[in-house]
Amino acid sequence: MTDAVEQIQGLADELAGVGYISSEDVATVVYLGDALGKPVLVEGPPGVGKTELARALADVVDRELIRLQCYEGLDEGRALYEWKYGKQLLYTQLLRDRLGSLLADSDSLDDAVRRLDTLGGGFFSEPFLEARPLLQALRSERGAVLLIDEVDKSDPEFEAFLLEFLADYQVTIPELGTIGAVHAPMVFLTSNGSRELSEALKRRCLHLHIPYPDRALEERILAQRVPGMGETLRAEVVAFVHGLRVLDLRKRPAISETLDWARTLLLLQADRLDTELVQRTLNVLLKFQDDVETATPRLRELQAGARS
């Protein structure tokens, strides 16, 4: 029991070591995912480090990160495997003469077909197989960290196909048979909630929700990622961003925006926030003109709040 607790703590430390400051929630679920061999479904607003988590974990466990970016219309051909049509075609052309001589003495078409059949898998065999992310993850020698990014963007059909894959980490290719995982991959799925995922998929995954971080956590992240920043400015930046998140905005600034802003401020060699500076750099934090307009009248107040 205590063993597990130590491992969770150790995992959190190691993640921090490669630049990912995690909350206890995150470390616990990641540990469980590994221990139970289950995929982890990571949800949360954009920009809180969902993708980054998988990347950091791949670093920690020193495995290959294989990423599958989902989009509408993604199909098995792009996600799992594809035959190398071009190569197949080229080889048929090159081998035409050879085949001609081989089949020269067959007197009927039936006979020729039979003889071709004895030649084995031929063009539908390993050398002509183009492995896409899912198959790559299965065949990875040392096991891989598989990141299925923005799974909510894919079609429901693809989601159903994923179920099969996630259930026992194996896939069936008609021409070759069933291919199982050499080493079960650690699977992360991310979702921005643009579409409700199917119950079945959710049930198969451990659920992890990464919210906007609290102040202490965000300051730690800033300290790690933007080291050149003074402590006062850091506290002010975080307080200001937290003030912004409370407002009714279309797109609230996430950690990635905070980091961008911090870097911007560093470039401008600021050591305190002042209203003019904030106004000039606000578009780094807010991505909609609308939001900028909402925030502008409140700037002074927010910034005063950040100072205290």
Add this chain to the structure above:
Amino acid sequence: MERLLTEFVQVLRGAHIDVGPAQSADAARALTLTGVTDRDRTRRVLAATLLKDQDQRPTFDACFDRYFQTGAAEHEQEGESPPPPANRPDPESADSATEQEGGGGGLARALETGDTAALEARLARAMNEARVAEARHWTQTGVMTQRVRQALNLEAVDDLLRRRREQGQSAERLARARAAFDRRIRGRVEQRVRMQAETQAWTFRDRILRQTPLSALDRRDQARMRELVQRLARRLAARHGRRRRRRRRGRLDAPRTVRQSMRYGGVPFRPVWKGRRRDRARVVVLCDVSQSVRGQAAVLLPFVHALQGVLPEVHSWVFASEPVDVTALFLHHAPERAMTEALARYGNGSTDYGGTLERFDAATQRLIQRQTTVVILGDGRNNYGPTGLESLERIAGRAREVIWLNPEPERSWGTGDSEMPAYARRCDEVLRCRTLRDLEWAVAELLRRAG
């Protein structure tokens, strides 16, 4: 621990969080790994394995707090007054041992020796037997308590007490223990029933909200309503998005296959299938925002816009005395804000259906065409002014169909200044739209036609 987990899962299910057997098995495995010593960690582990959605988290937390507070509270009590050592030589328990077989089973003994663990186990078993978990309302507390008492066979203990008193033996300790235990039973049952009833109440509230007239929502409910609307929209979008994208596989597109095969030297390596291309449907919403229908409008417009992912093209117009195109407003602002602004800017003035329909007709010559579905939300009350029936007819002629949503109940259509029956004859469909449930239904209908 197994039992605790199963019971907790049942509580969650009671709160309408679906937990499958595979999930509870995962939770059990996870807990054996991490242990249950740390309350927060246990919460995290259970949330990760049992939940499917962040929406469920508040309910989960509430259930967790309620359910696991029992354990904590009891530990505290035990800490305050450590149970008397069980093996202390005691005249009362010495001779009671002979009476055990008579009745009360081990209960009397457990009571006398103060064996908390045994008592707790019995109480839990009895509560299971009495099916306390099935209680749905707090008024059932009394009945449930009685059932638990019966299941525990408390009467046998009473008998034992009576017999002892008759024989002139001291029964003080047993009587005290019995009374304390009875209080405990009552407390536990009460707590459990309350927990059940509350989880019921949450879903009950949602259900009620969906049936409340949209105009009668107060501020507090409105926030909840917004959430409901969002969720409904997402669900509808998911359901219909799926349908829209379905391809008809199996019909070969011969010309395109041949063209494609040029790349492979004329070998049709990659057959091309025909997909069914949908018409570019368009939905135009015309919404009455005068005082009388404002509540409904405030729900409908954001709703329709939340569906923009599924409906190919949504245009919104609002009117009180004249129609205004507010599509851009909704495109550039969050639905909440757009709505407030639309209401503030255009919501004043008295309703003029005649003028509105006429101008709407003129302004939408290009917009409303064969593939357009027109949705009008309004009560059809015209202050006895011109009705604009001809304009509506012209619009209906151009559009694929016109759907009228009326927030008034059917029986008041046509009473007073309501021109509804006349309008209804010129629309393809008239739906009542009084509650969120009506609205959900109407929008599903809309999607079925336009999607």
